[in-house]
Amino acid sequence: MRNINMMKSLFFLLSMLGIQCIALHAQNRLEYDIKIKSSNAAVITPKLKMGTSVRPDGESFSYTGNYLLRNGKPWFPVMGEFNYERYNAEQWEQQILAMKAGGVQVISSYIIWIFHETKEGVFDWSGNNDLNKFLALCKKHGMYVWVRIGPWVHAEIKNGGFPDWLMAKNIKLRTDDSAYLHYSDLYYKQVAKQCNGYYFKQGGPIIGLQLENELNFKNAPEYEHMKTLKKMAIRDGIDVPYYSGFAPGPDKQDEFLYTLGSYPDSPWNTTTKAFIKPVYFIKPLKADDDIGSDLLGKVDANVRNNYPLISAELGAGMQKTYHRRVDVSAADVAANIFAKLAAGLNGFGYFMFHGGMTPLDLGNNYGFQESRVSNYPNDMPLLNYDFQAPLGAMGIPAPSFSELKLMNLFAKDYGSKLTETRPYFPAKLKRSMFSTDTVQASVRTKNGAGFIFLSNYQRLVSLPAVKDFQLSLNNGTTVEMVPAKPITFPSNHYVIWPYKLEMQSVLLQYATVQPLSIVNNGGTKTFVFFRDAIAPEMVFDNTTIKKVTALKGCLWNAKSGTITCDKQEGSFYFEVMGKNGELVKVLVVTREQALQTYKIDYGNKKEALIFTEALIRQEANNQWSLEVANKDGKIEIKTYPNSDVVVKSISNGVTCKQVDAGNLFSSFIINPSVGNKPSAHFSPIVDNNIAAAQSFKDSILSVFKKSKEFNPLQPGPLYLPTFHSLPNQQLYQSNYSCKPSAGVVDWEVTVNYDGDLMTMYQDNKLVYDQFNYNGICKFRLNYLSKNTADPILIQVLPVEKQFDIYWGSLEKTLDDQLKAKVKEIDIVPVYRYKVAIEEKMVK
Known part of the structure; x- marks a missing residue:
């Protein structure tokens, strides 16, 4: 009897355990239940005071409360920042074309006051400052422009872009102080003159104007100041379809569009530890409240209702500061932006899409860069503003160029459909950045159809694959499981799936491949998708299909309307004949092919x-x-x-x-x-003038110490635009043998090195610099040097043990950084x- 009772007790315990497991399993699965609506609420369009929105050829721009309109139709803009003053004017045209190839439609650019009026009353719009020429090239190649004229712009420039002479005056900056407005208006008039002929109403490319930057205008004095700047700009002739701000403001103001931002890291943050941010959460749309926190503290990041959901600063890379050597991957960049798209964003604004080089202040033998000397809490390189951007300081493409192009191609062909959707989220949202059992999800739909967004990605956290993943989509009448059978969702993965996608007359119920593009050829369209680590499954509404043909290597189940592919890799193609006889072509490529795609x-x-x-x-x-x-x-x-x-x-x-x-x-x-066979050689140089080197370092530190922001454990860049020896330096003379040949336009040099930072000089003038963040420095030789035969002096400085610096990916090799050394230099031709x-x- 005792054994029987024990068996009963054991059976009871096992039963309870099984019920608990089922309940726990169901509870976990509830994280993936999303309730969607079969119809969305009407979009409310506010009455905003925008400018002339129609140009002579009839093209027009407008807005609704959720998205922008182009020619009366929903428009998903792709905007990329390119500070034209930070790039060689002779190469602007090629870089505008490169941005266009990456899917950018709108170029935004700060107009940086300090570059144009270094001396009071003397304006310089020549050379790399030639705004008029830059606008002409944008117009030539069909690129829209969104100018960001400040007067204060930040842009990692000292004084936020204010000229030194303005800072020396006893006036209240960034207010309605009459003296400040006087000087700002003189500057605005100059900008307006440069833009004249290129306003949208004149047939030109300028469609937007951002006033000020990072000025919180929620309170009345700041809001009145923003309105004053806008009135002044309009009076000076700057009349554009859109006026925007980049900061929190009143909920129901009617003067400015709001634009949001988000970055994968915060190099301006004072911490020197890994900084894991919640920007990768898929949740109702919010801005990154850490933007500008170095100057403003935490800000209100809520999205204002009834304004187009567009952005101005989605980190397409990350600038390094001296105390934070942030290294971001292409996936770090893209997954952050992906999360905002999943949350309802209706326009990309990449910052920076193209890096550059900050001009040197040769008159003061220093730089224009933001630094602790200019009372900022951060130090930037004097020259290098690479930003790890998709196109770097000299136009070198980074892996993020191709990664973001996937989303830009999607936005071009599906953006107008996407803008009209509303995002829906699971009842339970991810809240811990270290949670390892949750795939984040949203569904953006209009009338029950749209796109599914899924992510299992968090920067600096290694997330495992999530087993038994499946969405339950409930529209109040029916519940659909997507995919039909649970799958394992891969680690560090993010993806867009189509949901009830109309492909001409054929309806795709859902697919586990990502939409990439639509190719139009005559009367036939090819819908292009790409596959990844999840096995392809495409489920069609059988009632819309007559037959499927030309399919090879995959299986068509006519009864269920499903195409599955057991092949682990490779592209595939098929054709669908709709019930009405219309032919629809479908091409599925690999992710590797998708990264190489241009339309x-x-x-x-x-x-x-x-x-x-x-x-x-x-x-x-x-x-x-x-x-x-x-x-x-x-x-x-x-x-x-x-x-x-x-x-x-x-x-x-x-x-x-x-x-x-x-x-x-x-x-x-x-x-x-x-x-073409170039070669690079480098050899060490011995400099025994130790006393002079120490004296120079002491003189630089004495200047740095005058700043209230100085930190001896983060001394910053101890070098100038002219060469000076420094203690413990390693010097190298590098020589390059490069002969022109057919198709070669430049030579790309890669320097592998250890140390704190590296500087390069020609004729004792600084030509490039880098705070070490990954041990690699790439540059284009022709961009730096007018004569490639001239040697370049390379100076590498070591880290000191007491320094308090975030090293990111270099943390594992920190001992190597204590010993400054150039390890290798490689050079290859750039063919065009x-x-x-x-x-x-x-x-």
Whole structure:
């Protein structure tokens, strides 16, 4: 009997444990239940005081309470920051084209006062300051412009961009002080003159104006000041469709659009520890409350109701400060922006999309950069404003260029549909940055159809794969499980899935592949997706399909309307005939192919996809350039549709040969007829003038110590625009042998080194600098030097043990940074070829 009772007790305990496990499992699964509505509430459009919104050719811009309008239709803008004054004017055009190739439609740029009026009353709009020329190039290439004129801009510039002479006057800055307004108005008038002829109402590219920056105008005096600046700008002639601010303001003000921001890290933060931010949470839309906290403290990050949900500063990279050596990956950048898109964002504003170099203040033998000397809590390099941007300080593409291009291609073809959706979230949201059992999710829908956003990503936290993942989507009438069977959601992964997507007359119920682009060719469209670590599954509404053809390597289940692919990799293609006889083409590429994708227009308004590792720029109608930095100059191109497009070289000394005309893609190989073989050499230099080096360091520190922000454990950049020896330095003379040849436009140099920071000089003048954050420094030789045969002096300084610095990815090799050393220098040619991409002639 005792054994029977024990068995009963054990059975009872096991039963209770099973019930608890089921309940716990159900509770966990509830995290993925999302209630959506079959119809959305009407969008309320506020009456805002914007400017002239129609230009002579009839094009127009407007807004609703949720999104912007272009020609009366929903518009999802892709805006990227490029501080034109920080780049060589001779290369502006190529960089504008590179930004356009990356999917940018609008270029935003600070106009930085201190660069243009270093001496009171003397304005300089020449050379790299030539705003008029920059606007002309933007107009030439069909790029809109959003100017950010301050007067205070921050931009990691001393005084926030105010000239030194203005700082010396006894006036109340950033207020309605009459003297301050007088000088600001003189500056505005100069800006307005440079912009004249390029306002949207004149047929030009300027569609937006941001006034001030990071000025909290929730309170009456600041709000009145913002309105005063706007009146002044309009009076001076700056009349544009959109006026914006980048800071919190009143809930129901009617003067400015709000724009939000978010960064993967905060290099301005005083901590020297890893800083894990909640910006990767998918939750109702909020701005990053840490932006500007170095000057303002924590700010109100709430999104104001009834204003377009657009952004101005989504961190497309991260600038390094001396005390925080932040190293961000392409995924760190993209996953942050992805979370905002999932939350309801209706316009990208990347900061920075293109890096640059801050001009030197040679008159004062120092820099214009933000520093503790200028009473900021941060130190920047004197020159380097690379920002780890998609296009760096000298236009070198970073991995984030391709990563963000995935979202930009999606925004171009699906943005108008996305803007009209509303986001819905699970009842239980992720709150811990260290939670390892939750896939974050949202569904953006209109009338029950839209896109699913999923993320299992948190910067600096290694999240495991989540098993048994499945969404339950409840519209109040029916409940649908997506995907139909639970899956394992990969670690460090984020993805967009289509949900009830209308593909012409065919309805895609859902798919576990991500929408990339839509290719129009005559009357036929190809819907392009990409696959990743999750097995592809595409479920169609059978009632909209007549038949599926041309499918190879995957399985079509006509009964369930499902295509599944057991292949672990590779692209695939199929065609769907709708019930009405309409043909729909579907192409699914790999994620690696998607990262190489460009969409172009070629003859007769037809579109094609180009897959290449090279950077593509459209130079003229059907003429393009391809740029790559490698040893042999070889570029491979694949095209889709395979039968319609031909690529021809139009550069002398360069051949382009078709090597394959496969079922899906045609392949072409471009080669230079003569290879280019540059070389780099470096050798140490002994400098025994120890006393002079120590004396110079002491003199610099004596200046630094006068700042209230000085921290001896974070001394900052102890160098000047002119070369001086420093204690414990390692000096090297580097020489480069580079001879021109067909297709070569520059040479890309990679320096591998250990140490605290590295500076480079030619003729004793600083030409580049870097706070070490990953042990690698890349630069373009022609950009730095007018004569590549001239040697470059490299100075590397070591870390001192007592320094209090956040080293990020260098933490594991910190002992190496105590010993300054150049380990290796490599150099490869930068090839740029011109090609014609045309419609293949039918014989």
